[in-house]
Amino acid sequence: MTQIPESKQKVKFYQTGTFTVGNRLLDAEQRTVQATMDRSNSLDSGHRACQGCGEALGARFAIDAAMRATNNQLIAANATGCLEVFTTPYPETAWSIPWIHSLFGNAAAVASGIAAAMKATGRDDVRVIAQGGDGGTTDIGFGCLSGMFDRNDDVLYICYDNEAYMNTGVQRSSATPGAARTATTMPVGEDPGNAFNTGKSVPLIAMAHMIPYVATASVHDLQDLEYKVTKAMQVRGARYIEIFVPCPLGWGSVPGDTVKIARLAVESGMYPLFEAEDGEVTGVTKIRRQVPVGDYLKTQRRFAHVLKPDNAHQLAQLQAVADRNIKRFSLTTPEEA
Amino acid sequence: MLKQVEGSHAVAEAVGLCRPQVISAYPITPQTHIVEDLGAMVKSGEIKGCEFLLVESEFGALSACIGSSAAGARSYTATSSQGMLFMMEAVYNASGMGLPIVMTVGNRAIGAPINIWNDWGDSMSARDAGWIQLFAESNQQSVDVHIQAFKLAEQLSMPVMVCMDGFILTHSYTRVDIPTQEQVDQFLPPFSPRQVLDPASPLSMGAMVGPEAFTEVRYLAHHKQQEALDLIPKQAAEFEAIFGRDSGGLIKKWDSDGAETVVLTMGSVIGTMKEVLAGMREDGHSIGAITLRSFRPFPTAVLREALKDAKRVIVFEKSLAVGMGGILSMNVRMALQDHPLKVHSVIGGLGGRPITRANLRRMFEKGLRGELEEPHFHDINMDIVNREIEREKSQWKSGSTAENILQDIGVVAAAKTI
Amino acid sequence: MPSETVVQQKPFAITLDVGSSLLNKTGTWRTQRPVYLDRLPPCNAGCPAGENIQAWLGFAEEGDYEGAWRQIMDDNPLPATMGRVCYHPCEGACNRVKLDDAVGINSVERFLGDQALKYDWKMAAGSSTGKKVMILGAGPAGLSAAYHLARKGHAVTIYESSPQAGGMIRYGIPKYRMPREKLRAEIARIEEMGVTIELNTRIDDVMQAKEQGGFDAVFLGIGAQLPKRIDIDQEGDTPMFDAVEVLRDTEVENLTKLRGRVLVYGGGNTAMDVARTSVRLGALQTTVIVVESREDMPAHEFEVHEAIEEGADIVNLRSIREIRGNSVTLEFMVPGEGRWPQPTGQFETVEADVIVQALGQNIETDFLERIDGLEVRDGIVQVDRGMMTGCEGVFAGGDMVPSQRTVTTAIGHGKKAARNIDAFLRGERYLPAEKHEIVDFDKLNTWYYTDAPRTVRPMLDVVRRQSGFAEVVGDLDENNAQYEARRCMSCGNCFECDNCYGVCPDNAVTKLGPGKRFEFKYDYCKGCAVCATECPCGAIKMVAEAI
Known part of the structure; x- marks a missing residue:
């Protein structure tokens, strides 16, 4: 197993594509998993995700990293949802790892069972991941998730957050942001789109369980994402990582903009990247080039109404959400040397 | 070894002897004592190599077993009533994926009105879920059926529900012969899964199957249950050879051969019923009984053969399909279609209503006179209803x-x- | 477990074997496909010497300084020199300007040039072709042509009228900008390739010299050496010199001309050179009279800045009207419509002990006009696209042909002429490779590059600059040079950052291995374009699929 990372890799003098997937100037072992020619491609070609699917990308990023961190001793349990449907329609599976789909709301419990089986049968080296979308995690699977946290089962739960129920046709979930258009929060009436002051932060709730590790990540920052997955796999007990994965279909965005939108979400403060250990925030990924939320919103039709003059109050509300994140997690204050 | 123990404790001991590897537990009356005892046995080291998961719900309980079974661990849980309904999505899922989980159901009525006492409403709600459902008549048989259930489940790669009447069996202290570990080990080999989540040979379980193959998948499940009709008696024979008890099989005859009237039922009520029937036979009535030990698969052929000479069948059950009638009787009628005998449907013991020798005898006599209305609600107070x-x-x-x-x-x- | 009831090992349809999705060729979904391409980086496009800057920065990034140097040497034989005297239009074109500051290309080039001298890296001449080429002028154009011809295996003789080789680099650029030992060493390296330089040799009849020497071709690179002078109404004997003369004298250590109050007339780089030389020689006061405004004056901003820093006064929007003894009358100018300032009729007077005209140079054309077919128009020698004059086999380049008159342009001309001469000697025509489209900033995705402010080259303390000819701009050390090289964004050309390979949601990119770049798996590529959007350097293009 690889060394426990002391802190996130900080590359200071490798300007050439420092934040790219690979960097030929770095030593091989410092490069990302995705840069290696022998990465496991846990989620392989031929899957049926839409063009530019952020979830497909995030899942390969995360699982490949976990594979490397566990020396390929990995089993995954998957909640019902896009990720399950587009990867395993009979007769084809795109997974190259041992993988099980049971139900929409029980991925965490299934994973707990797998972890228990590994312990009972003396195969502690085999590690377990549960994964699902935000609906399967923050809503229907929340009970099992909380139970898994509560028992501190040796499971890493990864939530691929695309902020709505996409598989069923883009309905609101408790991860849908204010003002966003979904099929159940249409942009009509006085406050078009999803209501403000609703929803929940599962990362913060996870922290309240005092589990050893909680983190948020985004498909636009692979190095950060891999660092967090790797760190998570080097800890025993219940862990939670939420990965921000834009959905071109559900958000009404250009497929080629998937990574860019994730970047704008983070750089605007709409999606804070942080990590927490034993209930305390221990690290934040600073915003490198801050942008106003409008830059993020204008890439997506689900927010089109927000940018109309009539709805300036919604734009202000969303900016306030970003500002609050920035303040709460100190996203723009310079890092201490 | 003979012991005077609570039914739940006997079952816990039996499950422990089966060397379970993962047990998930969530409290619900009346199965709770089983998992409580198992928890203590795991914690004390009496059961070795076993993980005991205290889950957050019945849905989590069975889901954890789905995971552990798929990962190659012998997995067990228990539930009752509302808990069964709460886990229902996982009940179907476990069988759909062919996972050999064993689950005890301490049979209890389903609310509203909330009721903690015995009937079969919970097991019957899962009758179409693709599980094998075995009904135990006594605590001794509960012990024996659990041991057979693991073997059956694992041979077929299909989950098995062992149904035992809540309180009547789970909470009653009776004398039970607890087998030795050697006997159980001789009967039950270690779990060797047909499919397993293993990094050494990865596979994807739980694929989405569309119209092009769904019918075939369902047919194969049905076919597997038909195979169980052969396997259950075979295992009962193997069991008898090792343990010296006839304690399994598809049906059990209670002086039914040659009887004109046969009472058909399941579970513990036969204990009371057999005494009533013995008395009636002494009084010259041609009456016997058959208990179904396997409700799923439904032993159609065996039952037809057993009833070929009977004139009348009185089906007594603790379940009701509201708006339709007796569930067991429906199944019996379907099994006996084109058979000339008369089938009476009697529904009794709902929500724990006592079934006494006296009221049973009254009902049987009414049946013999051909006066049972269709369906007959046993011991109902029609004044109140009216x-x-x-x-x-x-x-x-x-x-x-x-x-x-x-x-x-x-x-x-x-x-x-x- | 042996069992007679086995239906199948794994449940039909519900459990699937790995690798099966590869049967699903999702490439059929595609309406557009990504393609890899190389675009022309603006630095390369902007380099008059035609250096492949990005390529050599690439080597330098990896610490392969010799590789980087050899890449420069493909185009420019004088990196240590050019790393000092080039006005680096590459940096002006650099896309990084829009991010923080241009890559310090010039300083890295200097570092590499100095490394070569330090470690004595050499270039080999090509195997002999038996052809001989005569070159007139050992300035940058001539040296460049000679070097490139030698690499092609041609025998080269340079005739130089001055006592030293280097042309305007030696005689026009002060030591504080161009230490002579570096220049000498770089010229010596060319000579070691077999190039002969005949100093103090003036050729008056080119065609006769060609004939006598048995040369197969000629390259003219005599530069523009004649000072342009303006007639100023002068009474009295206040000395008036030309910039070229002053700088040349300084080079030969005849330092007596600049003393007292020095007035330099002109707004170009040469004027700045004179002013800064004047400061160094101890002039009481150095004033530069510039007709143009500060914004419009042709000298580079850094030259002006450094001159002021060292104590020179720059007086803009003045022209010299008349000189009476030590009194010089200046007329105020206003910026005109067509940029050229217009007189106002208002005057002021300043005192001067020495006046230096730094208003540009002309070409010596008398002897050239004797060459049959060679055309001189407006005092400038005309050449075709292959740098050949109207006379077959006689080529020309540098300041004497239409050009920007910079050292770098001259280097480029030398190379271009050499390629054409080589083709001419083989009876062929040189066809330059087609240029790729230039990649502009909008095609980059700069988020992937670290914020990395430009390394400021160490500057010599002002006091020391005022009192001597030590080099003003210091060296980058290795760390700084590498840091600077690594600021390069590799605009338009794949630098194997693995982004496309990483960000493809369909795993539809094959990584071919170090140096081999990538390949698209069109069987699976759905055409989402994430790779193109996320390519940091703009080396992927989306192309519509044919219907």
Whole structure:
């Protein structure tokens, strides 16, 4: 197993594509998993995700990293949802790892069972991941998730957050942001789109369980994402990582903009990247080039109404959400040397 | 070894002897004592190599077993009533994926009105879920059936539900012969899964199957249950060879051969019933009984053969398909279609209503006279029912039916005077 | 477990074997496909010497300084020199300007040039072709042509009228900008390739010299050496010099001309050179009279800045009207419509002990006009696209042909002429490779590059600059040079950052291994374009699929 990372890799003098997937100037072992020619491609070609699917990308990023961190001793349990449907329609599976789909709301419990089986049968080296979308995690699977946290089962739960129920046709979930258009929060009436002051932060709730590790990540920052997955796999007990994965279909965005939108979400403060250990925030990924939320919103039709003059109050509300994140997690204050 | 123990404890010991590797537990009456005892046995080291998961719900309980079974661990849980309904999505899922989980159901009525006592409403709600459902008649048989259940489940790669009447079996202290570990090990080999989540040979379980193959998948599940019809008696014979007891099989005959009237039932009620029937035979009636030990698969052929000479069947069951009638009787009628005998449907013991020798004899005699209405609700107080029906007709807001009934029978009035 | 009831090992349809999705060729979904391409980086496009800057920065990034140097040497034989005297239009074009600051290309080039001198890296001449080429002028154009011809295996003789080789680099650029030992060493390296330089040799009859020497071709690179002078109404004997003369004298250590109050007339780089030389020689006061405004004056901003820093006064929007003894009358100018300032009729007077005209140079054309077919128009020698004059086999380049008159342009001309001469000697025509489209900033995705402010080259303390000819701009050390090289964004050309390979949601990119770049798996590529959007350097293009 690889060394426990002391802190996130900080590359200071490798300007050439420092934040790219690979960097030929770095030593091989410092490069990302995705840069290696022998990465496991846990989620392989031929899957049926839409063009530019952020979830497909995030899942390969995360699982490949976990594979490397566990020396390929990995089993995954998957909640019902896009990720399950587009990867395993009979007769084809795109997974190259041992993988099980049971139900929409029980991925965490299934994973707990797998972890228990590994312990009972003396195969502690085999590690377990549960994964699902935000609906399967923050809503229907929340009970099992909380139970898994509560028992501190040796499971890493990864939530691929695309902020709505996409598989069923883009309905609101408790991860849908204010003002966003979904099929159940249409942009009509006085406050078009999803209501403000609703929803929940599962990362913060996870922290309240005092589990050893909680983190948020985004498909636009692979190095950060891999660092967090790797760190998570080097800890025993219940862990939670939420990965921000834009959905071109559900958000009404250009497929080629998937990574860019994730970047704008983070750089605007709409999606804070942080990590927490034993209930305390221990690290934040600073915003490198801050942008106003409008830059993020204008890439997506689900927010089109927000940018109309009539709805300036919604734009202000969303900016306030970003500002609050920035303040709460100190996203723009310079890092201490 | 003979012990005077609670049924739940006997079952816990039996499960422990089966060397379970993952047990998930969530409390619900009346199965709770089983998992409590198992928890203590795991913690004390009496059961070795076993993980005991205290889950957050029945849905989590069975889901954890789905994971552990798929990962190659012998997995067990227990539930009752509302808990069964709460896990229902996982119940179907476990069988759909062919995972050999064993689950005890301490049979209990389903609310509302909430009721903790025995009937088969919970097991019957899962009758089409693709599980094998074995019904135990006694605590001894509960012990024995659990041991056979693991072997059956694992051979077929299909989950098995062991149904035992709540309180009547789970909470009763009786003398039980607890087998030795050697006997159980001889009968039950270690779990060797047909499919397993293993990094050494990865596979994807739980694929999405569309119209092009769904029918075939369902047919294969059905086919597997038909295979169980052969396997269950075979294992019962193997069991008898090792343990010296006839304690399994598809059906059990209680002096039914040659009887004109055969009472057909499941579970613990046969204990009371067999004494009643013995008395009636002494009085010259040609009457015997058959218990179904396997409700799923339904032993159609065996049952037809066993009833070929009977003139009348009285099906006694603790379950009701509201708006239709008896569930067991429906199954029996389907099995006996084109058979000339008369099938009576009797529904009794709902929500723990006592079934006594006296009221059973009255009912059987009525049956022998051909006077059982269709379906017959055993020991029902029609005065109360009729009063409530009248009340509902006359008043739009007639109040809570349950409270009204309690008032009618005087319980509430009595409570108020205390 | 042996069992007679086995239906199948794994449940039909519900459990699937790995690798099966590869049967699903999702490439059929595609309406557009990504393609890899190389675009022309603006630095390369902007380099008059035609250096492949990005390529050599690439080597330098990896610490392969010799590789980087050899890449420069493909185009420019004088990196240590050019790393000092080039006005680096590459940096002006650099896309990084829009992010923080241009890559310090010039300083890295200097570092590499100095490394070569330090470690004595050499270039080999090509195997002999038996052809001989005569070159007139050992300035940058001539040296460049000679070097490139030698690499092609041609025998080269340079005739130089001055006592030293280097042309305007030696005689026009002060030592504080161009230490002579570096220049000498770089010229010596060319000579070691077999190039002969005949100093103090003036050729008056080119065609006769060609004939006598048995040369197969000629390259003219004599530069523009004649000072342009303006007639100023002068009474009295205040000395008036030309910039070229002053700088040349300084080079030969005849330092007596600049003293007292020095007035330099002109707004170009040469004027700045004179002013800064004047400061160094101890002039009491150095004033530069510039007709143009500060914004419009042709000298580079850094030259002006450094001159002021060292104590020179720059007086803009003045022209010299008349000189009476030590009194010089200046007329105020206003910026005109067509940029050229217009007189106002208002005057002021300043005192001067020495006046230096720094208003540009002309070409010596008398002897050239004797060459049959060679055309001189407006005092400038005309050449075709292959740098050949109207006379077959006689080529020309540098300041004497239409050009920007910079050292770098001259280097480029030398190379271009050499390629054409080589083709001419083989009876062929040189066809330059087609240029790729230039990649502009909008095609980059700069988020992937670290914020990395430009390394400021160490500057010599002002006091020391005022009192001597030590080199003003210091060296980058290795760390700084590498840091600077690594600021390069590799605009338009794949630098194997693995982004496309990483960000493809369909795993539809094959990584071919170090140096081999990538390949698209069109069987699976759905055409989402994430790779193109996320390519940091704009080396992927989306192309519509044919219907």
